[in-house]
Amino acid sequence: MRFTxxxxxxxxxxxxxxxxxGALFTLFLYLLLIAIGFVYLYPLLFMFVTxxxxxxxxxxxxxxxxxxxxxxxxxxxxxxxxxxxxxxVNTILVSVAPSLIQTLVCSVIGYGLARYRFPGKxxxxxxxxxxxxxxxxxxxxxxxLTYRQLGLLGNILSxxxxxxxxxxxxxxxxxxxxxxxxVSMPKVLEEAARLDGASDWLVFARIAVxxxxxxxxxxxxxxxxxxxxxxxxxxxxxxxxxxxxxMQLAKFTQAYxxxxxxxxxxxxxxxxxxxxxxxxxxxxxxxxxxxFVMQKWFVESVERTGITGE
Amino acid sequence: MNIRKLxxxxxxxxxxxxxxxxxxxxxxxxxxxxFTLAPLVETLRYSLNEVTVMATGIVMDYREWQNYTRALFTxxxxxxxxxxxxxxxxxxxxxxxxxxxxxxxxxxxxxxxRGVFRTIFFLPVVITxxxxxKELTAQGAASAPQVASxxxxxxxxxxxxxFLRNPAEYLLTSFILILWFSxxxxxxxxxxxxxxxxxxxxxxxxxxxxxWESFWKITLPSLTSTTIVNAVYTIITLSHFSENEVxxxxxxxxxxxxxxxxxxxxxxxxxxxxxVVLLGVVYAGLTFGTRER
Numbered sequence: 044m045r046f047t048x049x050x051x052x053x054x055x056x057x058x059x060x061x062x063x064x065g066a067l068f069t070l071f072l073y074l075l076l077i078a079i080g081f082v083y084l085y086p087l088l089f090m091f092v093t094x095x096x097x098x099x100x101x102x103x104x105x106x107x108x109x110x111x112x113x114x115x116x117x118x119x120x121x122x123x124x125x126x127x128x129x130x131x132v133n134t135i136l137v138s139v140a141p142s143l144i145q146t147l148v149c150s151v152i153g154y155g156l157a158r159y160r161f162p163g164k165x166x167x168x169x170x171x172x173x174x175x176x177x178x179x180x181x182x183x184x185x186x187x188l189t190y191r192q193l194g195l196l197g198n199i200l201s202x203x204x205x206x207x208x209x210x211x212x213x214x215x216x217x218x219x220x221x222x223x224x225x226v227s228m229p230k231v232l233e234e235a236a237r238l239d240g241a242s243d244w245l246v247f248a249r250i251a252v253x254x255x256x257x258x259x260x261x262x263x264x265x266x267x268x269x270x271x272x273x274x275x276x277x278x279x280x281x282x283x284x285x286x287x288x289x290m291q292l293a294k295f296t297q298a299y300x301x302x303x304x305x306x307x308x309x310x311x312x313x314x315x316x317x318x319x320x321x322x323x324x325x326x327x328x329x330x331x332x333x334x335f336v337m338q339k340w341f342v343e344s345v346e347r348t349g350i351t352g353e
Numbered sequence: 354m355n356i357r358k359l360x361x362x363x364x365x366x367x368x369x370x371x372x373x374x375x376x377x378x379x380x381x382x383x384x385x386x387x388f389t390l391a392p393l394v395e396t397l398r399y400s401l402n403e404v405t406v407m408a409t410g411i412v413m414d415y416r417e418w419q420n421y422t423r424a425l426f427t428x429x430x431x432x433x434x435x436x437x438x439x440x441x442x443x444x445x446x447x448x449x450x451x452x453x454x455x456x457x458x459x460x461x462x463x464x465x466x467r468g469v470f471r472t473i474f475f476l477p478v479v480i481t482x483x484x485x486x487k488e489l490t491a492q493g494a495a496s497a498p499q500v501a502s503x504x505x506x507x508x509x510x511x512x513x514x515x516f517l518r519n520p521a522e523y524l525l526t527s528f529i530l531i532l533w534f535s536x537x538x539x540x541x542x543x544x545x546x547x548x549x550x551x552x553x554x555x556x557x558x559x560x561x562x563x564x565w566e567s568f569w570k571i572t573l574p575s576l577t578s579t580t581i582v583n584a585v586y587t588i589i590t591l592s593h594f595s596e597n598e599v600x601x602x603x604x605x606x607x608x609x610x611x612x613x614x615x616x617x618x619x620x621x622x623x624x625x626x627x628x629v630v631l632l633g634v635v636y637a638g639l640t641f642g643t644r645e646r
Binding site: 064069072073075076079080082083084085086087089090093148151152154155156158159160161162164167170171174175176177178179180181182183184185186188192204205207208209210218243247268271272273274275289290292293295316319320322323326327330331333334335338 | 367370371372373374375376377378380381382383384385387388389391392393395396399406410411452456459462464470472473474475476477478479480481482483484485487488489491492528529532533589592593595600603604607614617618620621622624625628629632
């Protein structure tokens with residue numbers, strides 16, 4: 044009798060019950076998570092380890108994952124090549140300013156679509172989806188030529204103007220996020236304010252905006268990240284004017300050789316993968332910091348805004 | 354009846370609502386016309402001309418469909434790159450969908466350190482930019498660790514017929530890269546899980562359904578629309594990614610002195626068309642596949 048009870052307990056412990064998963068399953072779950080997690084982090088680990096290798100370590104085939112010393116020379120060089128302080132400020136400006144404008148404008152558009160009935164609404168919704176699909180290549184050349192004529196190439200206005208009119212980078216997604224958010228807003232709130240004589244814009248600013256804070260947070264965060272990482276349009280519109288970190292990384296080798304001409308410096312100071320990886324790491328460092336500080340908002344606001352399409 | 358009278362309230366409720374609605378959306382309509390539709394039409398015009406940029410302005414020389422025939426029949430690179438892009442996308446989409454669903458399923462369970470793993474799986478969204486990916490791939494950091502280079506795998510790949518070898522090779526060498534494109538999709542799936550009514554699972558469990566059966570009979574069918582959204586999102590992200598070979602080729606030809614702009618415009622339109630067809634095929638495949646069940 045006693046034996047069977049024990050056996051039952053072991054079985055429960057291993058295989059789980061209605062309330063707990065059981066040891067075997069838990070073990071399997073963690074193994075799977077760690078395996079996938081390792082694969083995910085592999086490029087980052089590789090990048091970080093390579094970036095602190097000294098030139099001797101790079102040449103030594105015995106040194107794979109543990110460098111013989113912590114060598115920061117690569118970072119010093121990459122810092123100079125990227126012109127870090129100036130370009131960091133530029134990148135922040137170029138990603139934050141359009142993001143704020145884009146979020147504000149998209150919320151207004153999303154509100155209009157969600158709370159009013161008017162002819163042509165479905166056409167507009169369809170066209171908004173279309174703007175998400177249209178490759179930038181089919182619109183960028185005339186835009187570039189127009190900006191050139193107006194003298195706006197290399198000026199941040201060339202990114203701000205489209206954002207102001209709801210045509211910023213991936214604006215369609217943000218409009219849809221706000222649409223979803225405002226569509227589920229209870230009508231009662233709006234009507235109460237209207238009885239008090241509030242105008243449409245006052246209702247929007249006082250009633251709608253406060254209920255949509257999660258949508259604003261997610262919009263601003265994602266906008267910043269996407270504008271930061273976007274290089275196709277920024278290179279075309281800003282080249283020759285404002286330099287951003289990703290733009291500088293894209294021509295890293297060239298910039299490096301301008302600072303350290305290959306014929307002039309000794310062999311250990313020539314460009315190598317360690318310096319490149321340092322540059323790459325410096326490039327993503329601000330975003331990593333922002334992510335770790337705000338990661339709760341990143342992940343949870345998506346669940347709270349409940350974007351699943353439909 | 355003048356407009357002022359209209360605005361003062363002597364119009365129907367419905368007309369007033371529409372008018373107010375338009376005031377919110379007007380900015381988008383203007384923006385669409387100026388920043389999207391006009392350039393789109395202009396690019397179409399360029400694609401039918403040889404365009405030369407002068408100091409004084411743009412000179413166009415009408416060439417009918419010459420730019421298109423050049424891209425499709427004369428250029429040795431473009432069609433090849435386009436086919437490669439279609440194959441890569443078709444390989445990547447199922448991988449992204451399956452992995453993001455598996456990871457979302459795992460993250461949907463209750464366990465310790467859930468937040469940590471969620472942070473890890475979502476990390477790539479923050480750092481995937483063209484130049485970063487380019488540097489990482491150049492250093493071989495994007496391939497599945499130790500797998501792609503092993504002798505057995507290389508041997509195996511050589512036995513495969515060419516039409517299978519290229520996708521398989523791509524899958525192995527860019528495996529992590531493909532996974533890195535599934536961050537947002539994981540979140541969308543997680544949000545999708547939240548929307549499924551818990552009581553359906555309870556009812557199924559009382560009827561004796563195992564977790565395995567519940568997944569195939571309840572979870573998956575409820576996620577059809579989510580999956581379609583994810584598939585579309587994945588295709589668009591991969592297609593618009595600045596390291597996409599087709600895009601890089603189009604970009605590199607734009608600055609050709611002789612007829613570069615016209616030619617690049619024509620290629621952009623062909624690429625656009627290919628993207629739309631691809632979306633259509635995947636959409637049809639997903640809706641058809643789920644209706645069968």
